[in-house]
Every structure is written in structure tokens, then in C-alpha cells.
Amino acid sequence: MNLLKVDDLAEALAKLTVRAACVQPPVEEAGLEQCLGRTLAADIYAEENIPAFARAVMDGYAVRAADVQGAGESIPAFLSVTGEVRMGEEAGFAIGAGECAYVPTGAMLPEGADAVVMEEYCEKTSPGKIAAYKSEAPGSNVAAAGEDMKKGELVLRRGRRLKPQDLGLLAALGRAQVSVYRPYRVFIISTGDELAGPEEEASGGRIRDVNTYGLIGKAAAAGFVISGRQRVKDVEELLAQAVEEGKQKADIVVISGGSSKGRRDVTAAVIEQAASSGVFTHGIAVKPGKPTILGVDEPSATVLAGLPGHPVAALMLFELIVGGLWRAQTGQEPRRGIRARLSINLPATPGRQTFQLVKLRADGGEVNIAEPVLGKSGMIYTMSRADGYIVIDKNREGLKQGEAVEVFLF
Amino acid sequence: MNLLKVDDLAEALAKLTVRAACVQPPVEEAGLEQCLGRTLAADIYAEENIPAFARAVMDGYAVRAADVQGAGESIPAFLSVTGEVRMGEEAGFAIGAGECAYVPTGAMLPEGADAVVMEEYCEKTSPGKIAAYKSEAPGSNVAAAGEDMKKGELVLRRGRRLKPQDLGLLAALGRAQVSVYRPYRVFIISTGDELAGPEEEASGGRIRDVNTYGLIGKAAAAGFVISGRQRVKDVEELLAQAVEEGKQKADIVVISGGSSKGRRDVTAAVIEQAASSGVFTHGIAVKPGKPTILGVDEPSATVLAGLPGHPVAALMLFELIVGGLWRAQTGQEPRRGIRARLSINLPATPGRQTFQLVKLRADGGEVNIAEPVLGKSGMIYTMSRADGYIVIDKNREGLKQGEAVEVFLF
Numbered sequence: 001m002n003l004l005k006v007d008d009l010a011e012a013l014a015k016l017t018v019r020a021a022c023v024q025p026p027v028e029e030a031g032l033e034q035c036l037g038r039t040l041a042a043d044i045y046a047e048e049n050i051p052a053f054a055r056a057v058m059d060g061y062a063v064r065a066a067d068v069q070g071a072g073e074s075i076p077a078f079l080s081v082t083g084e085v086r087m088g089e090e091a092g093f094a095i096g097a098g099e100c101a102y103v104p105t106g107a108m109l110p111e112g113a114d115a116v117v118m119e120e121y122c123e124k125t126s127p128g129k130i131a132a133y134k135s136e137a138p139g140s141n142v143a144a145a146g147e148d149m150k151k152g153e154l155v156l157r158r159g160r161r162l163k164p165q166d167l168g169l170l171a172a173l174g175r176a177q178v179s180v181y182r183p184y185r186v187f188i189i190s191t192g193d194e195l196a197g198p199e200e201e202a203s204g205g206r207i208r209d210v211n212t213y214g215l216i217g218k219a220a221a222a223g224f225v226i227s228g229r230q231r232v233k234d235v236e237e238l239l240a241q242a243v244e245e246g247k248q249k250a251d252i253v254v255i256s257g258g259s260s261k262g263r264r265d266v267t268a269a270v271i272e273q274a275a276s277s278g279v280f281t282h283g284i285a286v287k288p289g290k291p292t293i294l295g296v297d298e299p300s301a302t303v304l305a306g307l308p309g310h311p312v313a314a315l316m317l318f319e320l321i322v323g324g325l326w327r328a329q330t331g332q333e334p335r336r337g338i339r340a341r342l343s344i345n346l347p348a349t350p351g352r353q354t355f356q357l358v359k360l361r362a363d364g365g366e367v368n369i370a371e372p373v374l375g376k377s378g379m380i381y382t383m384s385r386a387d388g389y390i391v392i393d394k395n396r397e398g399l400k401q402g403e404a405v406e407v408f409l410f
Numbered sequence: 411m412n413l414l415k416v417d418d419l420a421e422a423l424a425k426l427t428v429r430a431a432c433v434q435p436p437v438e439e440a441g442l443e444q445c446l447g448r449t450l451a452a453d454i455y456a457e458e459n460i461p462a463f464a465r466a467v468m469d470g471y472a473v474r475a476a477d478v479q480g481a482g483e484s485i486p487a488f489l490s491v492t493g494e495v496r497m498g499e500e501a502g503f504a505i506g507a508g509e510c511a512y513v514p515t516g517a518m519l520p521e522g523a524d525a526v527v528m529e530e531y532c533e534k535t536s537p538g539k540i541a542a543y544k545s546e547a548p549g550s551n552v553a554a555a556g557e558d559m560k561k562g563e564l565v566l567r568r569g570r571r572l573k574p575q576d577l578g579l580l581a582a583l584g585r586a587q588v589s590v591y592r593p594y595r596v597f598i599i600s601t602g603d604e605l606a607g608p609e610e611e612a613s614g615g616r617i618r619d620v621n622t623y624g625l626i627g628k629a630a631a632a633g634f635v636i637s638g639r640q641r642v643k644d645v646e647e648l649l650a651q652a653v654e655e656g657k658q659k660a661d662i663v664v665i666s667g668g669s670s671k672g673r674r675d676v677t678a679a680v681i682e683q684a685a686s687s688g689v690f691t692h693g694i695a696v697k698p699g700k701p702t703i704l705g706v707d708e709p710s711a712t713v714l715a716g717l718p719g720h721p722v723a724a725l726m727l728f729e730l731i732v733g734g735l736w737r738a739q740t741g742q743e744p745r746r747g748i749r750a751r752l753s754i755n756l757p758a759t760p761g762r763q764t765f766q767l768v769k770l771r772a773d774g775g776e777v778n779i780a781e782p783v784l785g786k787s788g789m790i791y792t793m794s795r796a797d798g799y800i801v802i803d804k805n806r807e808g809l810k811q812g813e814a815v816e817v818f819l820f
Contacts, residue, residue, distance in 0.1 A: 029640070033623070036626075044818040052617070052789075055617075059672075087602065088602065088603040088605075089604075089615045090614045090615045105615070106670060107615070107670075108603075112427070121672075143788050143789070147785075147786070148788065148789040148791050156794065163794070163820055164820075165722075165725060165790060165794050167624055167627040168621065169790045171608045173608075174618055176609035192516070193497050194497045194516060198442055198584050198585055199584075200500060202462065204499065206498050207465075210579075212581070213442055214577055216446075216577060217572075217577040217578065220446045221573070221574050225789060236686060238421060252654070257566055259515040259516070260516060261469050261514075264470075270531065286745050310717070315574060338778060339776050339778045360746075360748070366750060366813075366814035375558070376467055376553055376557070378461075380579045382558075384566065385757070405756045
């Protein structure tokens with residue numbers, strides 16, 4: 001009986017992104033040690049060459065490659081040792097033709113040198129003299145200035161979620177502080193007379209509140225902060241009060257209720273009242289997750305999202321909608337999946353974009369097999385067994401066994 | 411000149427796992443909300459059927475499927491409405507032949523009912539009577555008792571790193587507390603006269619300390635706790651003092667120094683002194699990462715790991731050794747990678763297991779292409795550009811373009 005238009009996912013996200021400018025996350029400076037998993041708010045350029053100078057990558061003698069050309073096991077090149085470079089200090093001297101200098105791994109090459117002959121290929125023949133038993137090309141056993149990163153090079157983009165190695169990279173560039181986006185503060189409301197917490201008895205028609213904990217996990221995994229949560233009975237005033245608290249404490253208020261029409265109506269009425277925009281998305285043409293509604297309250301700068309009640313649908317839609325808004329607001333590139341081959345024929349619902357849980361397994365060769373994990377969207381265990389999901393276009397009636405698919409990993 | 415035997419990686423890990431029983435992580439109870447990313451210390455079985463009772467997954471009328479068999483748009487089945495089940499309550503009545511009851515999504519089915527006809531296919535014909543215009547098979551629009559999880563079923567294994575959906579699953583099972591392993595406490599030491607912090611000037615032969623921050627990231631990403639860190643000069647006594655502090659504060663002390671022989675000797679001497687086991691692994695036949703040494707101090711219950719100086723090698727070996735010990739001690743299954751096709755011929759070093767950084771890209775079909783990210787192991791940017799790594803057997807001289815590979819994602 002719902003005469004209101006249902007949006008495509010892209011349409012819903014586009015509307016949300018336009019209306020939710022008020023929750024654009026501010027930029028803050030964070031110490032490098034606190035930056036794992038944070039999202040960069042600005043492109044990072046190398047402001048200097050890394051390494052800043054040519055360094056030895058092996059213990060040995062810095063030489064002019066021309067001087068050891070043709071040297072070998074039976075025909076050494078004889079060189080004069082001009083000096084030794086100490087770790088962490090400037091070489092402070094140059095080498096000329098027929099000269100060399102000892103360099104430990106990591107030390108600066110003296111001017112004039114363009115290669116390193118490893119220590120094990122050299123022999124001291126007399127004080128201040130060595131024989132080098134190996135020919136080296138220019139650049140051999142050397143990290144050239146700028147070989148890791150070149151001055152001016154764009155090395156990490158705005159929107160990058162920082163990985164461990166990125167912290168190393170930022171340290172290499174001398175960035176003790178980094179501009180990152182302040183994470184969304186998320187307030188989680190689960191509605192339902194029947195809901196019991198995990199610590200409560202669930203009997204006589206009651207069921208346990210799965211969504212609160214799944215959503216806490218999803219929000220935390222995305223790097224967001226949980227600024228509060230409430231489990232409320234199916235009473236419009238109680239839900240409205242919980243939403244008011246959420247508006248004060250959070251950027252994003254998610255309400256997951258049962259999927260019965262009565263409850264959807266209550267959630268819609270509360271969001272209609274609480275959001276200055278009213279409800280602007282009255283359903284999304286996705287499966288699972290159709291009964292998803294969206295509003296934005298500008299005075300309090302809050303997104304109000306009514307998520308479906310079924311756990312798999314609620315968690316998927318959190319990822320698609322709240323995650324999608326975050327990716328849009330922080331300038332992230334679209335997610336890339338893993339290519340795979342579908343193991344079975346898979347029907348879909350035309351007119352709705354289908355998100356199908358899958359497990360990945362190897363076929364023994366170069367191909368990953370995506371095996372659908374089937375089950376109703378109320379079945380949380382399907383999601384724990386899955387490695388990710390595939391997306392089926394709304395114009396397809398299904399996918400065929402053996403078709404190529406893209407798997408988005410959890 | 412190193413006459414000491416170099417271990418294979420598997421050998422090094424096996425020795426470490428035997429000797430490091432003293433750092434076996436203890437089990438602790440954690441509240442469900444704090445469990446994301448924690449590692450389960452016990453198998454989780456469903457102690458009840460989930461759902462505990464048959465539930466409607468659509469708003470509609472609970473029926474006996476036999477009563478609507480053959481019903482359709484032009485031939486409705488006429489049924490008496492016996493009652494309505496309220497959400498979160500026991501049905502409290504049964505339906506007999508020719509009877510039905512209204513059920514909102516999520517409500518318990520009354521005894522006798524085995525299917526739900528969606529509301530939109532039903533019409534009220536007179537008080538207490540409906541016409542159902544659709545035939546439904548038994549189980550249709552119903553989540554059967556135990557359909558999500560069956561009582562007694564093993565649903566999550568010890569060693570599982572908990573994902574968002576797992577928190578939902580545990581909530582569904584009524585687990586407000588979960589047995590998880592206490593994370594390793596990791597103490598990070600970087601050695602080198604030449605090292606500058608990211609906040610310091612790096613000039614005149616000095617370079618920035620990359621490993622401390624990369625390792626902080628790696629440890630945090632693995633769920634470990636950083637219990638301290640020190641950057642020390644190349645003085646044996648200073649390193650020994652730092653290791654002593656680490657032994658008091660941590661389960662795992664990692665020392666990454668330069669890769670020069672002099673510095674490796676100092677690290678080896680300090681670990682030899684500080685570890686009751688002495689150094690039992692004097693190098694590992696991997697590339698990068700050969701100069702990795704291991705010891706265990708039983709009195710203080712600490713693993714002492716001398717990691718390579720080159721950043722990529724240090725981070726890889728942290729993952730392989732410290733991560734590998736964690737996986738062994740917490741009963742994790744071996745990591746699974748993503749299958750892919752290698753884009754180029756790739757030489758390797760026979761006698762050493764090679765860990766090669768790769769990027770993944772789609773070929774437009776079902777195959778992922780693994781493109782090696784080449785560069786010396788001092789080049790941290792190679793690791794930021796990579797999506798993961800592949801492993802080349804020590805007996806291979808390389809891999810061929812087009813070969814199937816397994817990519818372990820970062």
C-alpha cells in the first residue's frame with residue numbers, strides 16, 4: 001500500500017549526500033601514532049626526496065662503477081681506500097678514480113661513488129688498499145636519492161584509510177601530525193517490544209537484539225565512534241525521545257526496527273517529525289534492505305536513518321548508506337572487489353539491486369570461486385559464514401553458474 | 411662470515427612456538443561491545459535454536475499451507491481469522507483446519523500454522539473472515555525454529571577474529587560476555603645513530619625512523635597493545651637497557667636496527683644476554699628479512715625478536731613471526747589468500763622463501779591480476795602501493811608470467 005516512490009541505491013545516496021552537507025566531517029590533526037585506520041583529509045606529497053641522499057643497501061665499499069668494470073673472481077680491481085662513512089653522518093669527502101670508501105648498510109655514499117661492492121667480494125691487500133672481485137653496474141647495492149619517493153610526488157590521496165605501512169611512509173616524510181577526518185559519531189537505536197539484550201532471558205516470543213551489537217561492530221570497524229545507544233519499546237513517544245537524544249549526541253542516528261508495516265510507519269512518523277528535511281527516501285530498491293528511510297535534520301546536523309529490522313539487511317544497509325556517505329564526504333575512491341567465478345545459478349529480484357552474501361574458495365588454480373551463502377536476511381549466521389558479498393544489477397533476473405562476479409570482502 | 415645456520419621460516423616459527431609457551435596469551439572475559447577484532451579463546455556453540463520458535467518474516471496471515479493449496483488470483487481460499495499474534499508474545503492459541511491468524515513480521519507463528527500468506531494477497535471479506543489469493547508451500551514466509559542456528563551447532567571457532575556480524579551472532583545467542591585472548595603487549599625498539607623522529611630535522615646523513623611507526627601500525631592492526639617504545643643510539647648498553655624495560659612491560663620486544671653487520675652483531679649480543687634461551691634463530695631463509703634473530707626469556711616471559719632494518723622487511727617479518735606466533739598460540743587456521751594470475755615473469759632467490767609485494771587489478775573477467783610492486787626492501791612506498799604479497803617457494807628460481815598465485819591481502 002506504500003504509494004511513495006522507492007529510490008535506487010545510487011539515487012538515495014546522491015540525495016543523502018546533497019542534504020547531509022551539515023554532517024561533513026571536520027578535519028583534525030592527529031599524531032601519527034593515533035592514525036591507523038583514520039581517513040586522510042588531504043593529499044600527501046613527498047616534500048623531499050626519500051631517501052634524501054644515495055645510501056648503501058649493503059655493507060661494502062662505495063666505488064665508481066667504472067673502476068670495477070670487468071672485475072671478477074680471477075681479475076680483481078685494485079682500489080685505494082679513501083675513508084669510511086659513518087652511519088648517520090655526511091660522508092664529507094669525495095672519491096676519485098681508483099678510490100673507494102667503506103660504507104655500512106644505510107650510510108651515505110661519498111660524492112663520486114655510484115655503486116657498492118659487497119664486503120664479501122673485497123679483500124684487504126695492504127693498508128689502505130683493497131682488491132674488489134666483482135663488477136658492479138652503476139646504482140648497484142645503492143638506494144638512489146628519491147628512489148623511494150621523489151620530491152613533489154603524490155604518495156597518498158585524500159580519502160585513504162591509513163594502513164600500518166602508511167604510518168611508516170608518513171614518518172619517512174617527517175609527518176608527525178596528519179590531517180584526518182573526525183569520525184562520525186553514531187547513535188544506535190533498536191526498537192521492538194520483543195527485543196531482549198544478550199544478558200536477558202529470551203522466551204515467550206521474545207528474541208534477542210542482534211542489530212545493536214552488529215551495528216556497534218560495523219560502526220567501529222568503519223572507524224566511527226559510538227556516541228550512545230538505546231533499546232526502546234514500540235511506543236512512538238519513546239522512540240521520539242531516543243531520537244532527540246541521538247540528535248544531541250551524534251552525527252548519525254540509526255534506528256533499526258522490525259520490518260512489520262506498523263513499526264515502519266512509526267519510525268517514518270518519528271523521522272518525519274525529527275528531521276528538518278522530513279523523510280526524503282521512503283525505501284530503497286535493494287534486496288535485502290528495501291524498508292530503509294532517510295532524513296536529515298539540519299539544525300542539529302544529524303542524519304536520521306531508519307534501517308531494516310532483519311540483521312543482515314540492517315548491517316548491509318549501514319555499510320551501503322552510512323559507509324557510502326562517509327566515502328562520499330571524505331573523497332574515497334569507489335570500493336574495489338575481488339574477481340571470482342560464481343558457483344551456481346543465482347536468481348535475483350528484477351527491479352531491485354541484490355546484495356548476495358558469498359564465501360570464497362580456491363579452485364586450485366588462478367580462480368576464486370564465489371559460493372552464495374543462502375538464507376533469509378534475518379539469519380545472522382549467514383553473514384558470519386560469508387567472506388563478502390556480490391552485487392546483482394536490478395535489471396538482471398539472476399546470474400548464471402560460471403559467471404564472473406566482483407566480491408566485496410567484509 | 412656468518413657460520414650459524416639460517417632457519418626456514420616454518421622451522422623458526424616452530425622453534426619459537428615451542429620456546430614461547432611462557433607468552434601464551436591468557437584468556438579473559440570481555441563484554442560484547444568491546445569484542446570487535448578480538449580473538450575467540452573458545453569454540454562457540456549455539457545453546458538454543460535460533461530463532462527459538464517459528465517466526466513470520468512478512469506481515470500477513472499464518473495459515474496451514476494445506477488450506478491455501480491451489481489458491482490463486484481467481485480462486486481464493488476462504489479462512490476464518492482465529493486471532494492475532496502480538497510481537498514479542500507467545501501466540502497462546504493454535505489454528506485448526508480452515509483457520510488463520512494475523513502475524514506481523516517477526517511474530518511467533520501459532521501452533522498449527524506452517525506458512526504465512528502476505529497481507530497484500532489477502533482481503534477481509536466479512537468480520538473474522540479473509541480470502542487468501544495465493545498458494546504457499548509449507549515454510550513459506552516463515553523462519554523455522556533453528557533455521558538460523560541449530561541447538562548444539564558449532565558456529566564460531568576458537569581463533570576466530572571477531573567481525574561485526576559475529577557480535578550480532580553472539581548477541582543472538584545471548585552471549586553478553588565472551589572468552590577472548592588477552593592481546594600481546596608489544597614493546598618497540600628502533601636502533602640507530604642515524605635515526606630521526608618524524609618531528610625532527612633529518613639532514614646530514616640522518617634518516618627518519620620509519621620502522622617504529624610502521625610497527626606501531628602493524629601491532630595495532632593485529633589487535634596488540636603497544637606497551638612502550640624507545641629509539642636508541644648504537645650503543646650496546648643503551649640497547650640492553652631498552653630491552654630490559656621491554657622485558658618488564660611487554661610479552662614481545664621487537665628490535666629493528668639497521669642491517670649492517672656491526673649493528674646485527676650488537677643486537678645479537680644483547681638478545682643473547684637478555685634471553686634465557688640465548689639466540690636460537692640466527693637468521694631466516696626469507697627474502698626480504700634474512701637478518702632476523704629470535705630469543706625467548708622465560709623468567710620475564712618475553713619473546714625478543716631482532717627484526718631487519720629495512721622497513722618492508724621489518725613489517726613483513728613482524729607479520730610472519732609475531733603474527734605467526736599469535737596465530738599458533740590462539741589456534742587460528744592458516745591464512746587464506748586470494749587467487750590471482752601473475753602479470754610478469756618474476757625471478758626469485760633459490761634457497762630463500764621470497765615474499766613479493768603485489769597490487770591486484772581486474773582483467774575485466776573472473777581473474778585477478780597480481781602485479782609485482784618492485785623495489786628494494788628499504789622502500790616503504792612499495793608497501794603502501796601494494797595490496798598484499800605472494801610467497802615464492804625456496805626451491806623455485808622464480809615464477810612465470812601467467813602462473814596462478816595466492817595473494818595475502820594487507
